[in-house]
Amino acid sequence: MSPVLVDIANLSIAFPTQQGLSLAVREVSLTLGVEKLGIVGESGSGKSLTARSILRLLPSNALVTADRMEFAGIDVLRAREAELRAIRGRRAGLILQDPKYALNPVMTAGEQISEAWRAHRKGTRRQARAAALDLLAQVQIRDPERVARSYPHELSGGMGQRVMIAMMLAPDPELLIADEPTSALDATVQAEILRLLEALVSRRGMGLILISHDLPLVAHFCDRVVVMYAGRIVEELGAADLSHARHPYTRGLIDCLPTLTHPKSRLPVMVRDPAWLA
Amino acid sequence: MIEVEGLHVRFDDVHAVNNVSFAVPRGSGFGIVGESGSGKSTVLRAFSGLNPDWTGTMRLDGAKLGRQREKQFFRRVQMVFQDPYGSLHPRQTVDRALSEPLLVHGIGDVEARILRALAEVALPPSVRFRYPHQLSGGQRQRVAIARALMAEPEVLLLDEPTSALDVSVQAEVLNLLADLQQRRGLTYLMVSHNLAVVAHLCPMIGVMLGGEMVEQLSADDLRHNRIAHAHTAALRALSTELEEP
Numbered sequence: 001m002s003p004v005l006v007d008i009a010n011l012s013i014a015f016p017t018q019q020g021l022s023l024a025v026r027e028v029s030l031t032l033g034v035e036k037l038g039i040v041g042e043s044g045s046g047k048s049l050t051a052r053s054i055l056r057l058l059p060s061n062a063l064v065t066a067d068r069m070e071f072a073g074i075d076v077l078r079a080r081e082a083e084l085r086a087i088r089g090r091r092a093g094l095i096l097q098d099p100k101y102a103l104n105p106v107m108t109a110g111e112q113i114s115e116a117w118r119a120h121r122k123g124t125r126r127q128a129r130a131a132a133l134d135l136l137a138q139v140q141i142r143d144p145e146r147v148a149r150s151y152p153h154e155l156s157g158g159m160g161q162r163v164m165i166a167m168m169l170a171p172d173p174e175l176l177i178a179d180e181p182t183s184a185l186d187a188t189v190q191a192e193i194l195r196l197l198e199a200l201v202s203r204r205g206m207g208l209i210l211i212s213h214d215l216p217l218v219a220h221f222c223d224r225v226v227v228m229y230a231g232r233i234v235e236e237l238g239a240a241d242l243s244h245a246r247h248p249y250t251r252g253l254i255d256c257l258p259t260l261t262h263p264k265s266r267l268p269v270m271v272r273d274p275a276w277l278a
Numbered sequence: 279m280i281e282v283e284g285l286h287v288r289f290d291d292v293h294a295v296n297n298v299s300f301a302v303p304r305g306s307g308f309g310i311v312g313e314s315g316s317g318k319s320t321v322l323r324a325f326s327g328l329n330p331d332w333t334g335t336m337r338l339d340g341a342k343l344g345r346q347r348e349k350q351f352f353r354r355v356q357m358v359f360q361d362p363y364g365s366l367h368p369r370q371t372v373d374r375a376l377s378e379p380l381l382v383h384g385i386g387d388v389e390a391r392i393l394r395a396l397a398e399v400a401l402p403p404s405v406r407f408r409y410p411h412q413l414s415g416g417q418r419q420r421v422a423i424a425r426a427l428m429a430e431p432e433v434l435l436l437d438e439p440t441s442a443l444d445v446s447v448q449a450e451v452l453n454l455l456a457d458l459q460q461r462r463g464l465t466y467l468m469v470s471h472n473l474a475v476v477a478h479l480c481p482m483i484g485v486m487l488g489g490e491m492v493e494q495l496s497a498d499d500l501r502h503n504r505i506a507h508a509h510t511a512a513l514r515a516l517s518t519e520l521e522e523p
């Protein structure tokens with residue numbers, strides 16, 4: 001049995017609004033071992049909040065309740081801030097949705113990765129530089145030397161995304177939360193990055209949470225997939241069971257995708273049934 | 279409508295676009311796919327005048343383009359970027375964002391045009407006085423498209439217009455772009471890393487690798503695997519692999 005890295009029971013997250021409390025995450029329970037878990041669902045369904053709650057990285061006005069909320073046996077809701085700082089970015093990494101906001105515009109890509117590496121590995125500058133180049137090559141950057149000395153605005157969309165992945169892999173974390181990590185990447189690079197993450201899960205024994213809108217991608221890559229709708233988990237699927245998905249929302253997520261092999265002149269759009277909220 | 283011949287773009291130590299040529303007939307669509315960093319966005323930026331350091335020949339409707347773009351160019355050609363956060367000013371309401379192009383080009387009838395533009399992208403009139411952060415990602419991208427359409431352009435340059443959107447909103451935006459093309463005879467030049475998205479809108483597709491356009495083929499050829507270049511074959515294999523349950 002692999003160790004339990006994440007154990008969440010009955011998590012709810014609410015925000016105060018003028019009309020009273022608005023519930024963004026409702027009674028979510030999840031456990032994660034050394035495995036690849038996918039979270040899919042439409043924009044606003046609560047995927048990022050659920051994942052970020054594991055590191056207690058939530059907006060300051062968020063109201064969080066849970067029966068249990070543990071990372072590697074640590075009670076995240078009651079832990080001191082110092083204890084959490086030692087986890088974040090070191091034992092658990094978070095690849096954010098938007099690289100443009102997460103990268104420092106006045107530091108080169110290489111400096112940013114070296115800094116992340118040094119913060120946790122205590123090596124020399126030269127070792128950190130070599131590690132940064134190696135990480136860039138691992139995320140399939142063709143010309144690591146040039147990209148290392150580039151500033152974020154000199155990189156293409158997909159290069160920025162990969163620089164961020166390299167930064168998060170630098171400290172060799174036990175848990176990696178990847179929020180839409182490959183949304184700007186072409187299929188070949190995406191496949192290589194997923195292969196790299198896969199290798200880290202099996203070789204290093206890392207736990208991985210992959211958040212995405214792309215249900216076929218996630219189902220292909222992950223061991224298990226949970227589908228969120230309006231703050232709730234509405235369905236949980238084994239990776240191979242995607243074609244047996246039962247919830248109409250899950251079916252809808254599959255049907256709206258354009259495909260190469262079965263073209264349609266108009267794409268079906270999601271028609272939401274109020275009963276799904278019940 | 280769009281002709282590009284022998285286009286080169288160089289940065290200090292990168293030859294980002296290397297001898298790229300293609301043409302897009304009026305009312306049609308051309309999609310550019312290919313490896314991350316292969317120069318796709320740079321082609322769009324050079325055509326739109328955002329990047330003056332290029333050599334080669336580019337024509338719009340038969341007329342050669344110079345280094346500088348005149349105001350008239352932006353009336354005819356508009357660009358929609360990948361990131362709807364970046365392309366809308368955070369402190370401008372939807373109303374401001376939509377009326378600005380009308381002011382710039384001295385177009386009257388502002389009130390009616392704004393209401394028509396919102397209706398055209400299927401947004402309720404109630405979003406008119408909201409700020410970008412009060413909209414969902416899909417709504418923001420629709421505002422960006424509405425804004426690009428305000429001055430009634432003939433050509434839209436689209437850089438990953440749906441990759442920040444969830445699949446249900448992506449379907450809405452793709453249907454909208456198809457409708458607009460039918461209704462207005464728009465010409466599209468579109469970049470996306472998603473082959474199925476490109477093939478859905480564009481009858482012709484160019485594949486880029488390391489700055490070169492290594493293959494041009496029809497969407498139909500792509501669908502039926504009539505492919506010449508190994509990179510195209512690799513991209514297609516990975517995309518269709520995910521389509522099989």
Ligand SMILES: Nc1ncnc2c1ncn2[C@@H]1O[C@H](COP(=O)(O)OP(=O)(O)OP(=O)(O)O)[C@@H](O)[C@H]1O
Pocket residue numbers: 015024041042043044045046047048049050059061097415444
């Ligand atoms: N600071 C906040 N104040 C109020 N509501 C918030 C705040 N942060 C998030 N929310 C709301 O919580 C809900 C869930 O947000 P979350 O970011 O988890 O969505 P998501 O599933 O990750 O969506 P996306 O795919 O667009 O990233 C959304 O409806 C959002 O508007």
Ligand SMILES: Nc1ncnc2c1ncn2[C@@H]1O[C@H](COP(=O)(O)OP(=O)(O)OP(=O)(O)O)[C@@H](O)[C@H]1O
Pocket residue numbers: 153154155156157158159184185186289290292294312313314315316317318319320321471
């Ligand atoms: N302002 C710049 N200064 C220096 N190099 C640049 C600049 N803009 C782009 N480049 C380089 O040009 C090459 C092509 O970039 P471009 O953004 O066109 O790629 P792309 O095909 O759009 O990739 P992606 O799919 O990742 O967005 C990259 O190697 C990039 O680093």
Ligand SMILES: [Mg+2]
Pocket residue numbers: 047048049097179
């Ligand atoms: Mg999110």
Ligand SMILES: [Mg+2]
Pocket residue numbers: 156157158318319320
């Ligand atoms: Mg690009």
